[in-house]
Structure formats: C-alpha cells, structure tokens
Amino acid sequence: MNPYPFDFHTHCLKATEALISVSPHHFTPEPGKWYSVGIHPWYTTERLGTADYDLLEQCASHQQVLAIGETGMDRRQGADLDIQRQVFAHHLQLAAALGKPVVVHSVKTSQEVLAVRRTLGLTDVILAIHGMRANEHVARQLLDEGCYLSFGARFNPRALQETPIERLLIESDENPTPIEEVAATVATHLGVSTEAVISQTSINARRLLQIP
Numbered sequence: 001m002n003p004y005p006f007d008f009h010t011h012c013l014k015a016t017e018a019l020i021s022v023s024p025h026h027f028t029p030e031p032g033k034w035y036s037v038g039i040h041p042w043y044t045t046e047r048l049g050t051a052d053y054d055l056l057e058q059c060a061s062h063q064q065v066l067a068i069g070e071t072g073m074d075r076r077q078g079a080d081l082d083i084q085r086q087v088f089a090h091h092l093q094l095a096a097a098l099g100k101p102v103v104v105h106s107v108k109t110s111q112e113v114l115a116v117r118r119t120l121g122l123t124d125v126i127l128a129i130h131g132m133r134a135n136e137h138v139a140r141q142l143l144d145e146g147c148y149l150s151f152g153a154r155f156n157p158r159a160l161q162e163t164p165i166e167r168l169l170i171e172s173d174e175n176p177t178p179i180e181e182v183a184a185t186v187a188t189h190l191g192v193s194t195e196a197v198i199s200q201t202s203i204n205a206r207r208l209l210q211i212p
C-alpha cells in the first residue's frame, strides 16, 4: 500500500507524488516528476497561433507528460466561449493522438465539455474533471460519460458521495491546504479512513496516468 497521497493536480513545481500542471512555456521537466501540459482556459484571451500549438505538441509528447491539460472551458473567465471551445478541441485531438487522458477545468460548462468530445467522436479520450465543485446531478452525468472526478479543498459533499471510489482523485491545485488534509476531509464525508482514501486515489491516479 502506498502511504503517500498522489496529488492529481497541482501547479507547485516542487511537488513530488503529483501531476504538476504547467503551460507549455513553463515546461522544464525535472527527473522523477510527472507533468500535464496545456493552455489554461483563462489564458485563451487571444486566438492562439501555430507556434503555440507546435510548442504544446512538442511538450505533450514528452515521456514525463502523462496527461494533457489543464484545458477546458470557463464561463466566468478567459476568452469568448467559442474560442475556448476551439482551444479545448485542439487539446482533445492531441490527447487522442497521444493516447493520454485530459485534465479538465470546467466552470459551469460540463455540458459543453462533453458535447465537444462527442462532436469530435473522441469519447474514448478519458476526462479527469479537476477541482470538482458541481452538484451530484452534474457528477452523475460526468461519471456516466466515464470521467474521473478530482476533489480539492472545497467541494459539494453530495457530488463526492455520488462518485465511485475507483473514479475518485484528490488534488491541491493552487490551494495551500496540504493534500493530506484534503484526503482527511474526503474520508470524513465518505465515512472511510484517510488511509483508504490515500491508497485508493493513488491507485486510481497511477492507473489513469499509466504509471507502473
């Protein structure tokens, strides 16, 4: 049993036992660490050029990059939703080509996120919804579409309880709350031990990211 929690989504470059999420411009891999690379929906304010996509592709195929993202859509920030949709679609196609899962940032856009993937015919690409704060109905729908759900310091307890333990991930994101504390809070809401949450979420993350 792995005693260390696996932090599925963090922007902390110093993190270990974690998937470190960076933009292509900040990708400087260190030995023994794992990354996800993508263009955050907040930074889609202008149309991205070929050079941006070339760099993204170059980083995405690196062997320490185990997932694409964070990418996605945000109704409250970033470019017009149409532009965000195009950028997200590009990430999905890249993920499909490389056989890697996608770390998704979605704020009030879960229907759109699922629709983009469906329209592209890429339902085989696995989505991990990070910073899951939506309610249990949205959670159910995402789960029915095969998504993993990653919970951080704040979440809707009913959505958590809706999530099967084998699809559960935990994360710190940009929050100062230590990942152990997130695990403990999740455990309390599920009525299981913190050790069980740490062990299972770590197994889930490694399976999804294909870490041996």
Ligand SMILES: [Zn+2]
Pocket (backbone or CB within 6 Å): 009, 011, 021, 070, 173, 174
């Ligand atoms: Zn993030």
